[in-house]
Amino acid sequence: MIEFRHVYKTYPGPVHALKNVEFSIGKGEFVFLTGPSGAGKTTLFRMLSAFDRPTSGKVQVGDFDLDRLDAQSLPHFRRKIGIVFQDFRLLRDRSVFENVSLPLRVKEERAHLIARKVDEALAWVGLTSKAEFSPAVLSGGEQQRVAIARALVHQPGLLIADEPTGNLDPDMSEGIMDLMERVCAQGTTVFVATHDHAMVERRKKRTIQIKEGAVVGDSSVGGEAATGMI
Numbered sequence: 256m257i258e259f260r261h262v263y264k265t266y267p268g269p270v271h272a273l274k275n276v277e278f279s280i281g282k283g284e285f286v287f288l289t290g291p292s293g294a295g296k297t298t299l300f301r302m303l304s305a306f307d308r309p310t311s312g313k314v315q316v317g318d319f320d321l322d323r324l325d326a327q328s329l330p331h332f333r334r335k336i337g338i339v340f341q342d343f344r345l346l347r348d349r350s351v352f353e354n355v356s357l358p359l360r361v362k363e364e365r366a367h368l369i370a371r372k373v374d375e376a377l378a379w380v381g382l383t384s385k386a387e388f389s390p391a392v393l394s395g396g397e398q399q400r401v402a403i404a405r406a407l408v409h410q411p412g413l414l415i416a417d418e419p420t421g422n423l424d425p426d427m428s429e430g431i432m433d434l435m436e437r438v439c440a441q442g443t444t445v446f447v448a449t450h451d452h453a454m455v456e457r458r459k460k461r462t463i464q465i466k467e468g469a470v471v472g473d474s475s476v477g478g479e480a481a482t483g484m485i
């Protein structure tokens with residue numbers, strides 16, 4: 256489903272934000288991405304969501320070659336994924352309901368279907384009562400949950416979530432991770448960047464670690480080595 260091959264990203268400076276990143280993730284997998292602040296997690300997700308292109312290397316998601324995606328294919332690709340941005344990126348002049356409905360509107364779904372799916376998604380994140388509010392008056396954790404509902408409302412094939420529990424209390428974080436596991440069990444590939452080591456420990460999922468732009472650990476690789484060919 257996801258392939259990174261020899262991916263480098265260099266920002267002016269130069270800042271070598273990604274260095275020879277290589278991994279693949281299968282359809283329906285649940286994977287954590289961990290690494291210290293500045294390691295390159297958000298940069299990696301920018302490549303994976305086609306917000307930016309690698310300086311060199313190959314990024315493939317399903318049938319889409321993201322390192323050479325043309326402008327016409329971009330909206331088709333985006334409709335298949337859900338993204339929770341580290342900084343939420345909600346529209347402050349629209350209501351919570353309207354924000355969450357956006358991925359359905361671009362698919363030109365019917366109004367009654369949109370209403371039902373948005374209500375459902377808001378219920379998943381416990382925000383039914385805030386549907387008509389502006390995100391501007393919500394707490395940081397509530398805004399983060401709106402962003403999660405928006406990323407999931409159209410049942411994407413791939414969910415990319417950058418620190419989705421960074422603003423949530425421990426109980427809410429657990430609830431959101433349970434939700435993501437349920438979504439994964441229904442077939443969505445889930446890739447979550449997090450600093451929360453305790454949560455990663457508890458969930459026992461594949462974990463890719465990056466440091467200074469390079470992959471320094473992948474628990475699935477270790478797992479294979481530990482169990483294979485004995």
Ligand SMILES: Nc1ncnc2c1ncn2[C@@H]1O[C@H](COP(=O)(O)OP(=O)(O)OP(=O)(O)O)[C@@H](O)[C@H]1O
Pocket residue numbers: 266267268270271272290291292293294295296297298299341
């Ligand atoms: N547009 C840019 N121009 C120059 N340098 C950048 C740019 N974007 C990111 N960087 C640098 O690339 C490196 C990786 O940044 P990135 O945001 O990917 O880290 P991160 O792992 O997401 O960190 P955090 O955990 O704090 O969110 C950092 O050194 C950062 O300063």
Ligand SMILES: [Mg+2]
Pocket residue numbers: 296297298341417
């Ligand atoms: Mg980041």
